[in-house]
Amino acid sequence: MDIISYHLNPPTDIFAKFHQVNSTNNIYNEAATKITNNIFVKFRKELDDAKSYKPPNLDNIHIRKFEIGVKYLPEGMRVALETELKNCKDYISLLLRDNDLEFDRKLKSGDLNVMKNIFQEYRKMPGIQEYIYKARESILKQVQDIVLHVNQNFEQQDIRKALDNVKKLYNYKIELVDNVSEINQSYLEIQSLIKIKFDEAYSRFMNRFLKFMKFRNENINQSILIDILPKDFDEKLNTFSSGILEYFKYQQKTYKDALEVLDIQSLKTSLETIQQWNSLFVKMKTYDNLHNINDESIKTIVKALTELTSYANLLDSISQKIEKLGEELMNQELIDDQKKEYIQHRDEFYKKLNEKYSYLNKAKILSRFSLRVDIYKIEENCLESLKEKIMQIYSVIEKLLERIPQLTREDYENFNLNYVDLVSFKQEMKVTNFEVNKKVEKIEKVLLEKIEKWQSSIASETTIENIATILMNMKSISNNILLFKTTDL
Incomplete structure (x- = not known):
């Protein structure tokens, strides 16, 4: 029998019976000694496993099994083994200290x-x-x-x-x-910074280049151009025109792709780039309107500028996307009919939900731009709505816990559905957790305390009927609650 099951057939009862018959036949003494040795072997095996548990943990499964089982041993055996348990915990504490020191050394x-x-x-x-x-x-x-x-x-x-x-x-x-x-986020920020620094230098060059173009067009067909401007000026102008057209195409594609998948860092880069170049674009358009330039290269550039998404339109598109995401999160139900049917997909559901909240959280870096939406307020409302929904799930579990063991099969199914939902939320939701981990621990603690209370009450019960009822209650939650089907307890 595993020591975790000693509450069903306590060794104290067995040894009490041996004590009654020891004097009648030596074979009983031998049997008692053999059982005693076997019990010591089992408990010491748990201590050995506890010492070798990686990483070191004072509350690992072997310690917990030991502490549950030792309560059902005769006093002499219990006292001896509890001393060994203390020595085991002291040893694990030393391992923990050494492990933490080595862990920190590696990180630094x-x-x-x-x-x-x-x-x-x-x-x-x-x-x-x-x-x-x-x-x-x-x-x-x-x-x-x-x-x-x-x-x-x-x-x-x-x-x-x-x-x-x-x-x-x-x-x-x-x-x-x-x-x-998260390193990706920092890397993208630096990548964006380098691009901005380079674009600043390029922008300064462009401003100077436009001044040369203005001078050329003001003095078109005049001899001064032959004497002043380099002979390959037109060739370089065409090269510049081709380059800037490719740049415009790249920016437009980058923005559209980023908006499609809500790549916040790329959208930030697009906003920064278009915002920085916006004044230059306006200057080029104005320059063309004022001077009625017939140069095909310049007209091609100006035409491309008119087709490029403007800074104002980019802001509006991003605002719409964030608004839509906020509405989707506000309307998202955590437990619906589909999730009841496909309970095994709950982890994937919360993983995707976490991604959406992560998008919203990251989008706050766009707040310094002139968006028409308050991203902080949208996130606050979504998180408040999410908190209410997760608290409703926890409330359902609390009410069911109060009714244990008087639960129907449907009640148990409802408990499991809501419990695994909390567990998945705890595992997958990184942007926020509303202390769900503590709520899950509280649920598990309440269940374990109920079992321990039943175990203790068995010793004080005098009727077989009451003991049978307690054992049936324990078996009922053991068979019907997923917590006990997925752990060693």
Whole structure:
């Protein structure tokens, strides 16, 4: 019998019966000794497994099984084993300290391969969420420091150092982005910054170039042009015209693609680019209108400018997209008829829902532009609506918990549906959790406390009928609640 099942047939009762007959036949003494040794072997095996559990954990499944089972042993055995349990926990505490020191050393080593191996090593172990989270936070802090240095380098006009730090950030992205996806966001921000810095230089060049064009058109067919302007001026103008037309096509495609999938970083880059070039575009259009230029290259550029999405239209399109996303999130039900039928898809549902909330959260970086929507308010309303829906789910579970064990099969199905929904929410929703992890822990704690209370009451019950009722209650929730079908408890 596994020690977790000792509540069904407590060893204390068995040894009490042996005590009554020990004096009648030596064979009973031998049997009692053999059972005692077997029990010690089982409990010590749990302690050995607890010591080798990776990563070290004072509350691992072997410790919990030990603590539940030891309560049903005779006092002498219980006291001896509880002493061994204390020694085991002391040993695990030392392992935890050493493990944490080594873990921190690896994170601060600056060796990207060592950091990458942390995820590969710990992902193979159960119960690693805390360590993975700590590693992610440490690496994100390092990435943020690199981004800060890049910005400082550009402010100080130290382009070389800025690009060296960009290379460092690139190496972080290549080695660690599979484990810390947020690095992509920082990398895209720096990529956008470099593009802006380059475009600033290009824009200054364009302004100067337009002045040469103006001079050329003001003095067209005059001899001064032959003496002043270079002979290949027209050739260079055509090259410039082709280049800028390709640039316009690229910007238009980039914006449309980004709007389709709501790529916030690319939309930010498009807004920054068009905003920066907007005054130059206006200047070129105005220049053409004022001077009635007949040059085909210039007319082609101006025509392309009129077809390019304007800054105002880009702002309006993005505003519409964000409004639509907000409405979709406000109207999204967490549990509907389809999810009741396809309960196994709940993780994928919340993963996609998290992506949508992530889009909305990231979209706040667009607030500095003149959008006609308040992104912060939209997000606030969506999160408030989501919180109400998740609290309704939790409320259903609370009411069902109060009625245990008087639940029907339909009640159990309803409990499982709502419980696994909370678990999926906890696992997949990264942008917010409303402390759902604590709510899930509370649900599990209430259920375990009910079982422990029933286990304790068995010892004090005097009638077989009451004991049978308690055991039936325990079996009922064990057979019908998914929590007990997916864990060792």
